[in-house]
Amino acid sequence: GAGVSQSPSNKVTEKGKDVELRCDPISGHTALYWYRQSLGQGLEFLIYFQGNSAPDKSGLPSDRFSAERTGGSVSTLTIQRTQQEDSAVYLCASRPDSYEQYFGPGTRLTVT
Amino acid sequence: AQSVTQLDSQVPVFEEAPVELRCNYSSSVSVYLFWYVQYPNQGLQLLLKYLSGSTLVESINGFEAEFNKSQTSFHLRKPSVHISDTAEYFCAVMDTGRRALTFGSGTRLQVQP
Numbered sequence: 001g002a003g004v005s006q007s008p009s010n011k012v013t014e015k016g017k018d019v020e021l022r023c024d025p026i027s028g029h030t031a032l033y034w035y036r037q038s039l040g041q042g043l044e045f046l047i048y049f050q051g052n053s054a055p056d057k058s059g060l061p062s063d064r065f066s067a068e069r070t071g072g073s074v075s076t077l078t079i080q081r082t083q084q085e086d087s088a089v090y091l092c093a094s095r096p097d098s099y100e101q102y103f104g105p106g107t108r109l110t111v112t
Numbered sequence: 113a114q115s116v117t118q119l120d121s122q123v124p125v126f127e128e129a130p131v132e133l134r135c136n137y138s139s140s141v142s143v144y145l146f147w148y149v150q151y152p153n154q155g156l157q158l159l160l161k162y163l164s165g166s167t168l169v170e171s172i173n174g175f176e177a178e179f180n181k182s183q184t185s186f187h188l189r190k191p192s193v194h195i196s197d198t199a200e201y202f203c204a205v206m207d208t209g210r211r212a213l214t215f216g217s218g219t220r221l222q223v224q225p
Contacts, residue, residue, distance in 0.1 A: 033212060043202060043215035056210050091156065099144055099163060099211060103156040 002026065004104035006092050012110045013082055021077040021107045025094030032075050033101060034067060038088035046090075049075065082111045114139040114205045118216035126224050127195055133188040133219045135177075135203030144206040145186040146213065147177055151199045159201070162186065173197075198223045 005024045013019050025032050034046040045059040049069040060066075064082075069075040079086055089108050093101040117136045125131045137143060147159040160171040167179040177188045186203060200220045204213040 031211065035213075042217045043204075043213075045212045045214065048210045048212055050210070056212075059212075093156075095211065099161065099206060100158055101211075101213065102158075103148075105155040 006104040006107050010108045018080045021090050023075045023092030029094035029096050031095040033093045035091040036088045084111050087111045114214045116216035118219050120219050122220045124222045128192045130191050131193050135186045137205045146204045147188050148202045149199050193223050195223050
């Protein structure tokens with residue numbers, strides 16, 4: 001079956017612009033996660049959605065970052081007023097009612 | 113708070129040699145432990161996991177890891193590596209609440225002919 005998909009695969013943006021990154025989880029998976037992979041910080045948890053519950057935003061690095069999950073499926077991560085330190089690969093993962101997370105291929109964001 | 117330490121950032125090894133990638137964790141509660149692999153230009157794939165039961169867990173491609181509670185370790189081993197095992201390997205611990213992963217910094221395994 002289809003895995004987790006993310007779009008775009010690559011995004012180059014100018015400093016100060018807003019960007020939206022999209023994640024399509026595996027159908028039926030109730031949990032969705034965003035992580036960030038960067039050279040300086042490694043792999044970091046950003047935000048977690050579980051069903052219709054309020055998201056756990058404890059990993060978001062600043063208030064420029066936000067995310068939503070519509071209809072319990074597709075999720076969008078938005079970064080406002082991008083900075084160069086936001087350059088990273090943004091990974092999305094989904095999870096059924098178990099312990100294994102399935103990762104998407106990631107979106108490579110470059111802020112110039 | 114949980115944390116994961118992977119002491120070796122790079123491990124070069126010759127083909128068919130054994131390898132061990134080290135992982136130590138800290139956690140105040142029961143843990144679930146994972147190894148993920150990231151091949152060049154690909155996403156993260158689950159290699160193996162420890163949730164409970166037998167402390168020795170194996171993957172389908174010959175890797176194994178042993179959960180050692182007293183040493184808070186979950187080292188990854190393979191008795192004979194292949195060129196195709198060249199990748200970055202991440203150890204991770206999962207919190208039991210939200211089931212989010214805390215990753216180590218990764219170990220790049222470079223298998224040479």
